[in-house]
Amino acid sequence: MKKSVEKFNIIKNRKIKVDDFINRALYKPKIGYYTNKMPFGKKGDFVTSPTISNLFSEIIAIWIISTWETLGKPKIFNLVELGPGDGSLSEVLVKTFKNFPTFNNSVKFFLYEKSEFLKRIQKKKLNGTNLKWINDYKNIKGGPIIFFGNEFFDAIPIKQFFIKDKKLLEKCYIFNGKFLEETQCKPKLSDLNNLKSFKILKKLKFIEYPKQGLGELSKIVKKIKSLSGGVLLIDYGYMEALNESTIQIVMKNRQIHKKNLLKYIGNADITSLVNFSLLNEFFSKKKLNVKRVVTQKFFLERMGIIERAKILEKKMNEKQKKYMITTLSRLLNKSSMGELFKVIFAYKSNNKKFFGFE
Numbered sequence: 001m002k003k004s005v006e007k008f009n010i011i012k013n014r015k016i017k018v019d020d021f022i023n024r025a026l027y028k029p030k031i032g033y034y035t036n037k038m039p040f041g042k043k044g045d046f047v048t049s050p051t052i053s054n055l056f057s058e059i060i061a062i063w064i065i066s067t068w069e070t071l072g073k074p075k076i077f078n079l080v081e082l083g084p085g086d087g088s089l090s091e092v093l094v095k096t097f098k099n100f101p102t103f104n105n106s107v108k109f110f111l112y113e114k115s116e117f118l119k120r121i122q123k124k125k126l127n128g129t130n131l132k133w134i135n136d137y138k139n140i141k142g143g144p145i146i147f148f149g150n151e152f153f154d155a156i157p158i159k160q161f162f163i164k165d166k167k168l169l170e171k172c173y174i175f176n177g178k179f180l181e182e183t184q185c186k187p188k189l190s191d192l193n194n195l196k197s198f199k200i201l202k203k204l205k206f207i208e209y210p211k212q213g214l215g216e217l218s219k220i221v222k223k224i225k226s227l228s229g230g231v232l233l234i235d236y237g238y239m240e241a242l243n244e245s246t247i248q249i250v251m252k253n254r255q256i257h258k259k260n261l262l263k264y265i266g267n268a269d270i271t272s273l274v275n276f277s278l279l280n281e282f283f284s285k286k287k288l289n290v291k292r293v294v295t296q297k298f299f300l301e302r303m304g305i306i307e308r309a310k311i312l313e314k315k316m317n318e319k320q321k322k323y324m325i326t327t328l329s330r331l332l333n334k335s336s337m338g339e340l341f342k343v344i345f346a347y348k349s350n351n352k353k354f355f356g357f358e
């Protein structure tokens with residue numbers, strides 16, 4: 001443990017803010033979780049919808065094509081996947097788009113990924129496609145733009161604040177020589193002012209504030225405002241704030257107790273639940289239209305996932321059918337991902353007929 005503490009530059013008795021700590025744990029070059037380890041799949045630490053079932057990705061492909069139609073079938077249509085992970089979703093999208101030649105000829109497809117390690121994995125998987133990796137959006141021009149991300153937002157570090165003696169304080173960690181203890185720090189005035197500008201956060205005693213995530217979304221909103229289009233985010237989260245920490249530390253598909261955080265630092269994922277009401281308010285404040293937030297179950301069913309499964313079933317043997325039913329129920333069941341995962345779409349367009357939300 002001493003070694004890992006030194007590597008991550010965590011100094012005894014020096015306070016570190018929650019988001020700074022998570023940033024180091026996930027993205028410190030060479031040793032951060034997303035810079036050195038394959039997180040996805042059965043042998044990884046967690047599974048995501050695109051790594052569970054191709055059906056999920058096919059439905060996203062259909063949603064993207066229907067959105068292109070709603071936007072008037074533009075000749076240039078920019079598409080950006082946010083945080084593509086192991087590239088599973090994009091792989092199915094590329095394959096599905098080939099069945100729709102007019103659409104396919106219009107698409108300019110970009111991948112926005114922070115981790116160099118995952119970029120290498122994506123490039124290997126998507127070898128031979130004409131996808132482009134980007135670090136910012138400035139060279140994307142021409143037609144409208146659609147951003148989409150599955151479990152993108154939950155992977156971005158958050159800040160935490162709490163009220164003590166009527167004062168809003170920021171949560172920090174301090175290394176006491178054995179483990180990380182929770183403590184308090186004086187918040188920056190600009191952070192306090194920003195979070196106080198959100199109605200949804202006003203009455204809370206414990207606040208999770210995705211400063212970095214909203215920074216990412218601000219760049220996205222700016223691009224949507226100049227080109228038109230929208231952003232679709234799918235993630236696990238809530239509508240009613242919980243007044244408690246939602247940070248989870250996950251390894252080998254299990255949650256790890258936060259007391260053991262330092263032991264597994266760099267080898268465990270750290271995520272938090274997404275506050276969809278906050279995202280809603282954020283997009284509205286930025287003057288984008290927002291579709292009502294729906295559950296993953298609602299969205300996938302509205303987009304025809306059951307009908308698609310019935311078509312595929314006809315060509316399957318019993319073993320394949322069984323597998324498809326199991327994975328489909330993981331995506332849709334209330335007790336699994338169906339309700340906890342939610343979908344939000346914020347957009348700028350005169351036509352409001354986007355599918356999946358009504």
Ligand SMILES: C[S@@+](CC[C@H](N)C(=O)[O-])C[C@H]1O[C@@H](n2cnc3c(N)ncnc32)[C@H](O)[C@@H]1O
Nearest residue numbers: 034048083084085112113114115150151152155
């Ligand atoms: C939880 S994974 C989800 C991966 C994939 N979308 C899936 O559903 O399987 C989060 C992804 O977002 C990327 N990511 C996190 N923060 C990012 C940022 N600020 N900019 C770009 N990519 C980021 C991670 O490196 C990773 O690829």
